[in-house]
């Protein structure tokens with residue numbers, strides 16, 4: 001297929017089901033492929049890495065107002081200033097302090113699952129709830145308010161996809177408005193009484209404007225669970241499809257760190273991001289005109305055979321396994337340490353407390369490419 005046809009297929013249901021063969025075909029066209037004039041895709045590890053690390057390529061304005069004031073869509077110097085204010089809460093040390101709370105939340109969810117009995121939905125009952133609970137705890141979102149988040153966040157998350165229908169765009173817009181109103185109230189209450197949470201911390205950082213504050217709170221909420229849910233879901237599915245790996249990790253939970261890195265590489269929760277060339281420049285030896293739109297195919301970079309030996313093989317103990325699943329450069333994922341910690345806690349607990357884990361029905365995939373994961377994953381155990 002020609003590059004344009006490959007990209008169109010990638011964005012269709014077929015591509016969303018299994019993008020990896022399409023990525024392989026795209027890589028045959030080169031490391032930086034022209035789809036149309038002014039529209040390129042980076043397919044190799046080095047091209048994606050180079051694109052994300054080079055400040056000439058800027059993050060674009062989000063299509064939705066609320067996120068356009070978040071760090072995901074801004075560039076230096078605003079990006080540097082705001083990211084510095086936010087990063088204190090996500091350092092390795094601060095994140096490590098959350099381990100006990102994460103473990104107790106994970107155990108409580110598994111208690112509920114075992115009390116209800118098999119079958120359970122791994123996504124609904126666990127993979128979605130754990131990261132949501134953790135990010136809400138960190139931000140200071142009261143528990144009673146969380147019940148309406150899931151469908152609204154799912155509508156809102158479409159803002160991160162490259163393509164959407166008019167209906168989806170309208171739903172995303174109303175979801176953004178709901179979140180904006182909700183966080184506005186929460187911020188107002190914290191301006192009155194400071195609490196020991198991240199919202200209060202950000203509110204008292206006087207350098208943040210109201211729209212920066214709201215945009216970044218919405219981003220943290222969304223990035224905090226829409227992605228980690230998929231790391232857990234995609235990882236469990238990878239194990240269920242490979243009984244020998246499931247048995248291996250169950251018997252040797254101390255291997256969890258390398259398994260989590262390989263889950264991240266093998267089926268990354270965020271498949272792609274994009275940039276725009278601010279000036280005419282060179283990438284991978286090609287001249288790039290100012291204004292060019294570039295897609296960074298993270299999912300393809302992670303399967304680049306020049307970087308990873310037998311890339312389509314799930315191999316947790318591969319040496320030097322540094323995938324690009326959390327991005328690179330100025331926008332490198334702020335929550336990487338938190339996501340890794342949640343997964344490192346979740347997998348051993350799930351495998352220990354739900355022995356002989358198996359599928360109890362047909363998994364349902366989410367109709368998304370950028371945020372790749374499952375809508376539901378029915379499981380049973382003994």
Ligand code: HEM
Pocket residue numbers: 052059071072073083135219220223224225227228231268269270273274325326327328330331332333334335336338339
């Ligand atoms: C496995 C889970 C996760 C994955 C795969 C992931 C992936 C990514 C990627 C690829 C980017 C870079 C986007 C770009 O360059 O355009 C990013 C940025 C970001 N992530 Fe994550 N993320 C995860 C979890 C989290 C969590 C738990 C949080 C929050 C607590 C979070 C917060 C953010 C933020 C705030 C940014 C924007 C950083 C910036 O623009 O400077 N992420 N993430």
